């Protein structure tokens with residue numbers, strides 16, 4: 001495919017973590033293409049996207065890992081986050097490496113009775129420092145009485161810092177334009193883009209009529225609990241709870257309610273989350289205040305849709321949506337696959353300037369930066 005007037009016009013619809021990560025990867029791959037025009041159109045920007053609510057914890061959660069792509073995307077993303085953590089910009093990127101404990105069973109009972117949870121999860125080979133907990137270590141959690149568990153080094157992405165940093169990186173490149181606008185049909189963009197990348201998450205249900213995308217409602221509480229420095233997820237008699245530390249707060253969860261469109265806080269959920277978390281970390285019983293957020297994960301029956309479609313109107317669309325509870329976890333891996341498809345449609349210049357290490361390219365920061373969102377009609 002050749003683009004009009006030698007300019008590569010790429011439009012990303014959606015400025016959640018998937019859209020922004022894809023945009024960053026495009027800039028890196030097309031670093032020497034002056035003819036690139038990248039437009040990011042979105043109804044909402046951070047701090048109003050789904051990722052802003054997320055706990056930002058790395059684990060392929062809510063996605064079926066029988067899909068081999070998930071593990072590939074998650075592993076690729078884990079390694080990028082880890083290199084960010086060890087980079088000189090780590091203090092501003094909002095990425096933390098944490099010890100993470102998963103505890104199965106409650107009160108000495110296996111949750112799903114006969115399920116043997118001493119098997120390693122498929123993602124165990126992707127992470128550093130994974131090991132199953134022995135009996136002695138399980139006894140540390142005797143108030144919970146788990147039957148098995150593991151510990152690993154995971155990553156927490158503090159989204160309130162991280163998403164603005166991605167925007168900052170993008171805004172310093174004058175080939176990038178932001179437009180705050182709701183698109184009602186991709187046909188609206190037909191004459192303005194050679195390639196459209198659809199990163200609209202749950203809204204793809206309406207934008208491209210994919211009825212298999214459904215909400216998986218999640219409610220979380222951000223509390224001040226500075227003594228918690230590791231991540232924990234655990235079975236209880238009321239469901240699975242988790243506590244994920246951030247730099248100054250701990251995110252307590254959670255709920256995963258399929259087909260629930262309610263974006264309002266449910267006080268019963270709040271109480272249940274606090275009850276569950278206090279079972280694992282009893283001092284949380286003293287916590288009576290925190291910020292409660294609700295978000296709708298973009299669950300999709302067949303997992304993530306990442307593919308190229310030439311529509312009947314002749315538009316080249318690359319879809320990337322349906323990341324459920326793992327959009328942060330697979331973000332860089334998905335972005336790479338999307339950009340690999342774009343490259344087959346709009347070949348980049350062969351000479352790439354890779355003289356900077358990856359994390360330096362991603363986090364070239366401009367002090368006192370302000371990004372400009374156009375509200376123009378297109």
Ligand SMILES: Cc1cc2nc3c(=O)[nH]c(=O)nc-3n(C[C@H](O)[C@H](O)[C@H](O)COP(=O)(O)OP(=O)(O)OC[C@H]3O[C@@H](n4cnc5c(N)ncnc54)[C@H](O)[C@@H]3O)c2cc1C
Pocket residue numbers: 013014015016017018019041042043044045049050051052053054055056057058059181182183184199200201202203204207217218219220254294295296297298320321322323324325326327328329330
């Ligand atoms: C409570 C909770 C906890 C979570 N915890 C984790 C976690 O610990 N780890 C993890 O990996 N993931 C987690 N997730 C999941 C993660 O947040 C999502 O998978 C991810 O945010 C999805 O990103 P996205 O960019 O696809 O969608 P979104 O963030 O929803 O972005 C979609 C974008 O498209 C725009 N848009 C939509 N329709 C249109 C339109 N018609 N025109 C223009 N723009 C449009 C929106 O305005 C938005 O900017 C959690 C989610 C929730 C709710």
